[in-house]
Amino acid sequence: MTETGMNRRDAPSAGELPLAGKRVVLGVTGSIAAYKAADLVRRLREQGAEVRIILSRHALAFVGPLTFQTLSGHGVFLDREEEAIGGEDDAAIRHIALAREADLLLIAPATANLLGKLAHGIADDLLSSTALAVTCPILVAPAMNTVMWQHPAVQSNLSLLQSRGVLVAAPEEGPLACGVEGVGRLADLSAILQRVVDCLARRHDLAGERVLVTAGPTREFLDPVRYLSNRSSGRMGFALAEAARERGAQVVLISGPTTLTPPAGVTYLPVITAEEMRDAVHRQFPSATVLVMAAAVADYRPAVSSSSKLKKTGQPFSLPLEPTPDVLEGVGAIKRDGQIVVGFTAETQDLEAQARDKLTRKRMDLVAANDITEAGAGFDGETNRVLFLTADGEREWTPCEPKRVVAHRLLDWVLRIRMRRGKGIPAPSVP
Ligand SMILES: Cc1cc2nc3c(=O)[nH]c(=O)nc-3n(C[C@H](O)[C@H](O)[C@H](O)COP(=O)(O)O)c2cc1C
Numbered sequence: 001m002t003e004t005g006m007n008r009r010d011a012p013s014a015g016e017l018p019l020a021g022k023r024v025v026l027g028v029t030g031s032i033a034a035y036k037a038a039d040l041v042r043r044l045r046e047q048g049a050e051v052r053i054i055l056s057r058h059a060l061a062f063v064g065p066l067t068f069q070t071l072s073g074h075g076v077f078l079d080r081e082e083e084a085i086g087g088e089d090d091a092a093i094r095h096i097a098l099a100r101e102a103d104l105l106l107i108a109p110a111t112a113n114l115l116g117k118l119a120h121g122i123a124d125d126l127l128s129s130t131a132l133a134v135t136c137p138i139l140v141a142p143a144m145n146t147v148m149w150q151h152p153a154v155q156s157n158l159s160l161l162q163s164r165g166v167l168v169a170a171p172e173e174g175p176l177a178c179g180v181e182g183v184g185r186l187a188d189l190s191a192i193l194q195r196v197v198d199c200l201a202r203r204h205d206l207a208g209e210r211v212l213v214t215a216g217p218t219r220e221f222l223d224p225v226r227y228l229s230n231r232s233s234g235r236m237g238f239a240l241a242e243a244a245r246e247r248g249a250q251v252v253l254i255s256g257p258t259t260l261t262p263p264a265g266v267t268y269l270p271v272i273t274a275e276e277m278r279d280a281v282h283r284q285f286p287s288a289t290v291l292v293m294a295a296a297v298a299d300y301r302p303a304v305s306s307s308s309k310l311k312k313t314g315q316p317f318s319l320p321l322e323p324t325p326d327v328l329e330g331v332g333a334i335k336r337d338g339q340i341v342v343g344f345t346a347e348t349q350d351l352e353a354q355a356r357d358k359l360t361r362k363r364m365d366l367v368a369a370n371d372i373t374e375a376g377a378g379f380d381g382e383t384n385r386v387l388f389l390t391a392d393g394e395r396e397w398t399p400c401e402p403k404r405v406v407a408h409r410l411l412d413w414v415l416r417i418r419m420r421r422g423k424g425i426p427a428p429s430v431p
Pocket residue numbers: 028029030031032033056057058059110111112113114143144145148
């Protein structure tokens with residue numbers, strides 16, 4: 001199956017369907033949610049994608065190839081190589097040919113079995129062999145019973161896949177086919193489609209940018225075992241790093257301590273204290289074109305840190321604090337023409353006034369402000385709702401959305417600012 005002459009481009013031009021010229025290979029596996037994949041084919045095509053379908057042997061117990069053949073307008077590839085139903089009849093090695101032509105391998109629904117095979121490099125059928133042969137991004141949309149989903153084996157396979165850069169459209173909570181309610185339902189088709197568009201349509205619009213992202217909390221030590229910190233999980237910064245990498249940027253992620261796995265393809269620099277964060281940012285900033293400060297850096301640290309563990313005395317204890325170095329203020333002073341600096345600010349009152357003041361004082365180009373008293377916004381959650389303010393006076397409130405979506409919105413603003421300036425991407429400064 002070698003089709004040539006496709007018009008391949010990195011990003012659609014204005015007015016064009018977002019997936020025009022893109023080829024999605026859709027793998028469907030043996031889940032009760034397999035019937036939903038038929039609608040997904042229709043919706044992918046509505047967005048301009050060419051769709052090629054591989055049904056696993058077990059998927060065939062749930063759905064028939066004729067539906068997929070009709071909806072995709074192409075032959076459907078089955079597990080056994082000799083059985084392409086209505087497929088182009090050539091002698092190419094199918095998994096290699098399919099892999100070579102793919103802009104994205106989407107597996108929806110993805111069974112626990114498929115995730116396990118992918119994680120461990122097992123290639124015992126057409127879909128898993130194709131997954132090993134692709135060089136394009138892979139997006140999986142798992143669907144299964146809640147207990148299966150929560151099983152440590154499934155979760156560890158998933159983490160392994162994510163650490164290799166496999167994208168995941170996480171399953172949702174709701175009533176499941178097995179009669180229980182819980183996490184495991186195939187992600188909403190609109191959410192899967194959005195991930196596909198994020199991954200393909202915008203894919204290289206940050207090519208050439210060198211994006212420096214900070215994430216997570218810092219720790220300020222009183223003694224070798226105790227520290228002051230905050231509730232930042234690092235999720236917003238990690239989502240930003242991943243989104244920027246997906247869109248073609250070179251990414252450096254400087255993070256305080258978190259439990260998250262750094263996204264694949266990103267240079268990861270772990271730090272602990274505000275001072276280490278400041279030093280790392282100042283080292284990396286000259287070669288960056290964009291800095292996004294999503295870290296929750298401590299404002300104060302203990303004035304004295306004991307080298308031995310402080311003993312309990314039973315007496316009242318007061319802890320003198322001193323300000324930590326302000327990472328952003330220092331950066332504002334060395335910022336070069338063309339570098340774009342973005343900050344986050346978490347506020348509990350006067351959000352817009354406080355954020356605008358910070359934007360001006362710290363010479364930022366864009367600020368993303370959270371009202372952390374709002375449910376679903378700010379620290380330690382999966383979602384965020386922010387107010388974007390630009391140095392040129394624009395403002396945008398986002399809905400409450402997954403942090404990954406907010407990350408893409410922020411990067412869209414960065415691009416808008418870059419284009420408005422019209423000077424192109426600045427060269428790195430030579431130290
Ligand atoms: C009625 C039925 C429904 C199933 N639904 C799921 C499911 O939603 N998710 C899943 O991971 N496995 C499900 N399974 C189990 C898979 O079909 C089984 O693990 C199979 O080996 C998957 O093969 P495949 O990954 O090659 O398609 C189901 C099995 C049956 C009989």
